Amino acid sequence: MPRRPRSAAGAPAMPREVRVLAVVAFVVALGFGIVAPAIPLFARSYGVGTTAVGLAVSAFAFFRFVSAFAGGSLVERFGERTVLAAGLLVVAVTTGAAGLATSFPLFLALRAAGGLGSAMFTVSALSLLLRVAPATHRGRASATYQGGFILGGIAGPAAGGFLTEASPRLPFLVYAVTLLVAGAVALVRLRAVPPPAGAAAPGSPDPASSPAAGPAADAAATGLAAALRSRAYLAALVANLGVGWVLFGVRNSLVPLYAVEELGRTAAWAGAGLLAGSVAQALGLLRAGRLVDTWGRRPSLVLGAALATASLAVLVLPPATWAFLGSMAAFGLAASLLASAPASIVGDVDPARGGRTVAVFQMAADAGAIAGPLVAGWLADAVSYQAAFAASTGVLALGLLAALAVPRGVPSRPAVG
Known part of the structure; x- marks a missing residue:
């Protein structure tokens, strides 16, 4: 396992992955802020009522909630970097397609599917952040990561309003592009970090199912x-x-x-x-x-x-x-x-x-x-x-x-x- 970077004083330094994840968070939040003002207006363009508009907003959050645990299992099996990039790809594809949807049911289904990808991204990103950051820097790492979200969330809605005026479909396409950029940054700049000793390697069977599983494997399986x-x-x-x-x-x-x-x-x-x-x-x-x-x-x-x-x-x-x-x-x-x-x-x-x-x-x-x-x-x-x-x-x-x-x-x- 690669050694953690250390500062000149010998204390663990902030890993590069933390800064990369903060940049990814900024890009994702920027895109989400861009598309947020357009969602109710675009849904309304199908001629549906206020309740249906609310459903279009909540479907993403609901499916993100119900799929989060499955996303955690994917992280433990395939590793954070892979699941993170796959989640961003899912949201990018479904968001871009939602902007081109020709009916409200199709738009709603694509929004729901985007929630699945969002759960994959969120769980894998936070899991990687907490694992690579030394215990002495976890608070600062979490703050840096959340700072990326906040800055992107502040900047996004302003741009989203102008784009929505030009075309209610345009913010969805722009958001899809920002997600693809974020995914590319994650794949290029994030290193594959092996699991700690005793934890299962990506793609390997659950350690609890192995006849030779020892105390460390049991601890990893029952975390x-x-x-x-x-x-x-x-x-x-x-x-x-x-x-x-x-x-x-x-x-x-x-x-x-x-x-x-x-x-x-x-x-x-x-x-x-x-x-x-x-x-x-x-x-x-x-x-x-x-x-x-x-x-x-x-x-x-x-x-x-x-x-x-x-x-x-x-x-x-x-x-x-x-x-x-x-x-x-x-x-x-x-x-x-x-x-x-x-x-x-x-x-x-x-x-x-x-x-x-x-x-x-x-x-x-x-x-x-x-x-x-x-x-x-x-x-x-x-x-x-x-x-x-x-x-x-x-x-x-x-x-x-x-x-x-x-x-x-x-x-x-x-x-x-």
């Missing part, structure tokens, strides 16, 4: 079962559920409506709130990763969960524009810690080729992103926006309780090796 017995891993799952619920769900679906209907502001103010959160998260990532690596996983997770819970609780109070903007910015800072600490914990708990361990972690966020808008939207209609935000605050509070339940020092600040 998920062992992780589920870890309070640290369970805390990471609950925290990621909250991130998906609020950051990828409620923030995008409910917050713009809250700004317009409850605060009485224009859509520009809603955009300002979302932008404040994104900028705060991007700035927070500059320090959050180092904090996770030097201060420790548990205290960083507790701080992030506490700040996230408090920031959303502000929206349960009577509506005020200043409180709204402050809440969005504070949640962005919390999200920077929750993008680094839980992922680092997953890498600590299962540092081998833990595709299924990473897949379940990703599924927690996807489950939150699917359930959050539905539950919060129903509460906003049936009761009030404050009730919807109170329920979302409760989900984040569960993450805080789970973080507090992690034993002190487990996982602790990693030693430099």
Whole structure:
């Protein structure tokens, strides 16, 4: 197995794969941001109703969720690099074809198939990131990777709006090209990293099925079962559920409506709130990763969960524009810690080729992103926006309780090796 690069001081240096994965993440998020404004408009062009338009948006996320575990199994069998490139190819082909679809059922089927490829990419990329990054740098590696997504997500929608005005099909074709570029970068710049000693080589049978399987092979085969017995891993799952619920769900679906209907502001103010959160998260990532690596996983997770819970609780109070903007910015800072600490914990708990361990972690966020808008939207209609935000605050509070339940020092600040 190739030796890890080391800095001049002898400490492990950040592997090249981390920077490559950050570039790939930026390109993928850029393309996704480009196509996002076009999806509802393009779906509407088939003459379907609002419910069908919503189905076109959620089909991608749903099939990404249900296929994530299978993606983790593929990672353990064939290796991260292969599954990552294949996933990007699947999304590229299905997205390009969706832009040329002549009927709504075909468009919907292609969007759903794209979710399968997205699960393959997401699970394999995070699995590779956590495996190649030294324990002393996992927080910074996670922050660097998430930074690529955030920057791409900020830049993409602006370009997508202009492209959609030219033609609603054009963003799909541009997104397909960006995915092919990302896949090419991954194949050329990512090295095939062999599994750790005792883990199965890509394409080999499950080590648990081998008559000669020893303790190391058994540990590799039962990585998920062992992780589920870890309070640290369970805390990471609950925290990621909250991130998906609020950051990828409620923030995008409910917050713009809250700004317009409850605060009485224009859509520009809603955009300002979302932008404040994104900028705060991007700035927070500059320090959050180092904090996770030097201060420790548990205290960083507790701080992030506490700040996230408090920031959303502000929206349960009577509506005020200043409180709204402050809440969005504070949640962005919390999200920077929750993008680094839980992922680092997953890498600590299962540092081998833990595709299924990473897949379940990703599924927690996807489950939150699917359930959050539905539950919060129903509460906003049936009761009030404050009730919807109170329920979302409760989900984040569960993450805080789970973080507090992690034993002190487990996982602790990693030693430099």
